[in-house]
Amino acid sequence: MIVELPDTTTSKVSKEIVAMRERGGVVTLGRVLTLVVDTQPDFVEEAIAAANEASREHPCRIIVLAEGSAEEKTRLDAQIRVGGDAGASEVIVLSGYGELAGESESLVSALLLPDAPIVAWWPHGVPQDPARTPLGAIAHRRITDAATEEDPKKALLGLAGSYAAGDTDLSWTRLTNWRIQLAAVLDGVGAAKVRSIVVEGASDSASTFLLAAWLKKALRVPLEIIEGKAGTGIHRVVFTCEGGNVELARPDQVTAHLTQPGQPEQQISLPRRSLRDCLAEELRRLDPDEVYGEVLTEGLAACLSPERAQA
């Protein structure tokens, strides 16, 4: 069910939600968090689709801020979606026009769930300093996506500069399966044997840089990043070890091949993760991801600076 509330206020929206609950009993109260999505009108549907899917794992109230044009007459349009149109959640789309175009916290504050964590998500465009935006300041977790920026490397360095506990980036989430496999590989090989590392990936793959930063920080051995064709994601990771190299390579972006000395080659299904998967993983934990913080602030600098010096 979709209810349109043109030219309204958030307290009217709030009343309407309660009224809908009483009328139809369609809205349950067992929500675990509020997800605030800050985006542009063009991306609203895509973001809602992913959030709805993720809400099946984490029932939440989703508030989508779709910034309207600042040129138009000042007004607030709202839309409430529940039931079949909203997955396991309730979705509120707010579009502010005119003077309301830039507002965020003042629009959502009346609609936040009481006593439940707030997650802010910028599906497109990384804000300057996520934790200091009005929305970021009230959120427990802040999800950005450096991969959507034109220069992901620069975006990551920007995020590193402004990092605050509770920040996270979807290019880190996309890495999880790679990291799981690599950790499992090292369980068998023994980390002490690794002499140096090569990480190869697309020049525009934020995940590649984070992967390199993570490995560098954890293993503290020389690491080389090879940048390849844009748009192809992570290509391969090679551990140069005593007694032969261990390589995890994904030439086709779907299946990875693991080669180890004295072992048959093995295949691992390692496709690029969907937005929904990544978002669901992010919502699973609501405390700061310290490992990400350290990789971003310490590991990344260690990996990227010598390279920048070369350039």
Add this chain to the structure above:
Amino acid sequence: MPAEEKAGTRNPLRDRRDLRLSRIAGPSSLVIFGVTGDLARKKLIPAVYDLANRGLLPPSFSLVGFGRRPWSHEDFAAQVLESVKAYARTDFNEGVWKQLAQGIRFVEGGFDSDEAFEKLKATLEDLDEQRGTRGNHAFYLSVPPKSFEQVCQQLSKHGLAKTSQGKWRRVVIEKPFGHDLASARELNNVVESVFPADSVFRIDHYLGKETVQNILALRFANQLFEPIWNANYVDHVQITMAEDIGIGGRAGYYDGVGAARDVIQNHLLQLLALTAMEEPISFNADHLRAEKEKVLAAVRLPEDLSRSSARGQYTGGWQGGEKVTGFLDEEGFNPESKTETFAAIRLDINTRRWAGVPFYLRAGKRLGRRVTEIAVVFKRSPNLLFRPHNGDDFGQNAVVIRVQPDEGATIRFGSKVPGTQMEVRDVSMDFGYGHSFTESSPEAYERLILDVLLGEPPLFPRHQEVELSWKIVDPFEEYWASLDTQPEPYAPGSWGPDSANELLAQDGRTWRRP
């Protein structure tokens, strides 16, 4: 804890704070005996696929079927594919399937065939070579208990149970773990003569359920419940496991077993242990088991078993718009059977925490609906302010943990009825997993199979727990066997025979309607 971590060669990629890195099983294979059975087709194989799909199995993982069918590896793979498509929880993914299918093998033969076990041995050696399973193999005995001995001995005889440096062999067995204390010991002797105790994984799939693990979280992660979780506040505890189906195709198995041996001895007593135990000092398997064993050992049987137990057999009749057959008339069943399809017992726990708090356990088939729950019922409040009602209306708070279906927890408490009268009525405050968390939490078997491959035993009962459970159930069984009467009949779709109600009525209590 896995061997590689004990050895002090910690993997620097594994940061304790990094909760995103789920552990995937190391190189290994799973050998299923009885692979054509219902359990294997509907639960085990789909769970293996779901694990693979979630990326929790190693790339070398191999699945070996052992059975009498004249199948090739490809035939077996086709069977596996069929059950994956029919029963897997997660979506079908061609890439994952291809990877899994490469490691599927079938060994044809009976349990008595030396040749077949030699072939199995060759197959496993082959897998070590071709797939890199590195000599790690788990044997899942999805076979009737009477075959355990033969399979174990064959595994031992052909050197399949033997481990060498850095390699493991594990064996997984399903309930029933015997039919009384003596047979449980015998069974254990057979299994543990071949495999060391640490390598024996007894599966009670109930313990793999999220809700059951949530009992620990509910009790020990909250400040709200633990202070009142004792005899000062708790009046009694009811643990119910009801099924709405009859014995159906299990006629052959069920005669002589009955509800008490089938579910009370394992599932219900495990739930009792988790509900009643003290806080373990860690989630380490030894610590958890120590507490469970303590509480099971502290269970005291009532002196008069006749007044503290009830049993019944369902009759034929109408249930939910369907004509159902009575227990004694089930096809292929012994019409004179005294096996009970409903059992209820009262137990006491001889600890300071639970002194004077009875635990009522009931289990049965063809009851009102399918439900498993633990209800902790609190003492009546004094109610000085409110008009005394005729008893049952309100006053007894309860915390109900619903294990299945509709997993979650409910708190019942009194609330004022709107209006001018000061009237109070019981209301429910409800937490449903489906509301607050994922709709499809992992199947119990996924969790358990992964734990077997990882070698993490916390969720598996040890032999000691099995023995203690039999010591609780055996006296009831002996008492019932000594009676010359049939179990009391009850109508299908009801909540058991009158004697079950009598059991609580004599203590001034009633069963909850779950």
